[in-house]
Amino acid sequence: MRSFLWLASVEPGVPTREEYLHISGPEKVAFYVLMAVSVAILLAQVIRRIALWRSGKPPTWKPDPIGSIAKYVLGQRKVQSSRPKSGAPMHLMIFYGFMALFLATTLLAISSYGYLVGLPRFHQGNYYLLYEATFDALGLLFLVGIVWAGIRRAALIEAERQNPEAKVNPNPLSHRPSDWAVLGLLFVLGLTGYILEAARIAVNPKPWDHYSFVGWTLAAVVPASFGPEGYKAIWWFHAFLVAVLFATLPLMRIKHIVTATLAVAGAKTDPNMGRLVPIRMEEVEETGQIGVNDTKQFTSWHLMSLDACMECGRCTEVCPAHNVGKVLNPKRVVQDTLGAHLAGGSEVIERVTEEALWECTTCNACVEACPVLIKHVDMIVDMRRNLVAEGKLSGSGATLLRQLGSTGNAWGAQSSQREDWMKGLDIPLCRDGKPFEYLFWVGCAGATDPLGMKTTKAFAALLRKANVSFACLGSEESCTGDPARRLGDEFTFQASAEMNLAAFKKYGVKKVVTACPHCLNTLRNEYGDFGDELEVFHHTELLSELVGQGLLRGAQPAAGHVTYHDPCYLARVNNTSDPPRSLVGDDTDFDKNGPALLDEAARPPYPLRVLAEPKQHARKTLCCGAGGGRMWMDEEPDQRPSSRRLDQLVETGAETIAVACPFCRIMLDAGMKQRSDADHIRLVDLAEMMQEANAE
Ligand code: SF4
Ligand code: SF4
Structure with missing residues (x-):
């Protein structure tokens, strides 16, 4: 009736169309009933689903629903950037x-x-x-x-x-x-x-x-x-x-049009993905629960995000563990967790499997790729926490935790050995009592591993050359606790954090510089939960600044192209990929080496004439396999993520592979020794390349 009434009010000849054309009054009623029934069926299912989500714990973060929906739902940011060809x-x-x-x-x-x-x-x-x-x-x-x-x-x-x-x-x-x-x-x-x-x-x-x-x-x-x-x-x-x-x-899968919007609206929006939520002792004392072995111990947001997964496989496509044939498949982790939740929640670890959980490098490639912002790493680490608490970590992973707990060094070296690399270099120490601007955080690899020590010495020499005021903790430094935390041993991590934060307090540390992206992530994003926030820089960030100030020269590669391997914990997790590139080389080598392999359009505004980018780079970098404690764990020879990464780096045709992480360097170095096509390639940290360019 209404539609005929309005027609009478429309001027003849004014474009419009009649609604419910030829549909009688009773038919309209039947239509409304049909719609009401279908919407009621929809709502009944939605209410059941909401009850399942609400069985989780309350989230601990403040979301930015409007910004996130604008960026990830309306702007389709992740879909556009993840895999345009497929x-x-x-x-x-x-x-x-x-x-x-x-x-x-x-x-x-x-x-x-x-x-x-x-x-x-x-x-x-x-x-x-x-x-x-x-x-x-x-x-x-x-x-x-x-x-x-x-x-x-x-x-x-x-x-x-x-x-x-x-x-x-x-x-x-x-x-x-x-x-x-x-x-x-x-x-x-x-x-x-x-x-x-x-x-x-x-x-x-x-x-x-x-x-x-x-x-x-x-x-x-x-x-x-x-x-x-x-x-x-x-x-x-x-x-x-x-x-x-x-x-x-x-x-049906199309439900993600609603669930993905909800998940995106409630997601953590920190651009740095590197912060894990701490376990609070008071909570453990109250509940007796450590980590997750029942889906109801996840937050309600995590449970809702499981329902948003449309099984697109983008996370699986980029998983370094899955791509070398391991059991771990992040899409399956999400689907198995959802399956466990629908079945009551208590069998989540059995469904996901311990093997899959231990295989994760926490590289965050899955998190970066997921269009609905699912946080696979949070869930995996939460389940690892429970496994560690139940004593279910054995072998080399358990040895690492023991070493770290007893010596404060991931390699098991004594604290006095942290000063071995300094011999004859007259490195300033905090305990000398002189004022300094930067604490040079050396890290376990930088102080213990022979390759890491080369980087440490080179960077210290560059700081000296540029007259930067710095000091080291030496034997007073202890592992940040990153490998323990990511393996699931939260309490060893928290003990390390407390010890290091006490040292920072003692010496009034405000600014830290480190050559290790894993240390950087923990100090920058995680220590703030236990003490004062610190200003933390990666060595390539500080070096880039010093080059910009004319205090140091950029690297001068001898010949051929240089390719740069982005560490996951720097490029992806801490969104830093330009400063290291700015150090790689300058225009002076252009004529000698020919044009860069990098697309003209993709070139940033600093000299990159000698840089040959691998297929996956910057935030989309491919993991070397070392993160999440994996560097210390046994690996089948044919299942090493580093081999796959090396394939990409070697494919660039570069004669130098520049790195900016001691873990990556160790993994790639071991991989290069297994290859016959990499004898002519030099693997070197950017600090060493810089030291050579600034030698005289
Ligand atoms: S990328 Fe996200 S939505 Fe796609 S399968 Fe993985 S978890 Fe599910
Ligand atoms: S964090 Fe990395 S290794 Fe772990 S599931 Fe995600 S992509 Fe795979």
């Missing part, structure tokens, strides 16, 4: 097409029912013409995206079928029969929308119908005998499909 354009078409259709329906509903709150009907005139033309075009985008998704999925299934023996699937998208059902449903919904438009134009033509250009074109092929009854049949079919979509939405 699905991003398709997803963008479906997403923006779907959003456009959702907006079109919402606008129409406001125009139709706004009178209930005193709004005038506005679906007419030039607005109507613009609406029709715009949403007809955007709907096409949606349909093309759906067809693209179907073809892509079929191609991936066929590729898997043809290569059933492949150890590692390069496109680990999950496939279920319901995926076809949802693609089919969305396609038919979109198509029947256009057919409905064509039928309306055929039975009730208007002079402005060509603005609805898709329906208008289709109307030319609608049979002449097509009458109001035919129109009504299509209308009902379309309405039925909408009802089916509402009722089944929570059962």
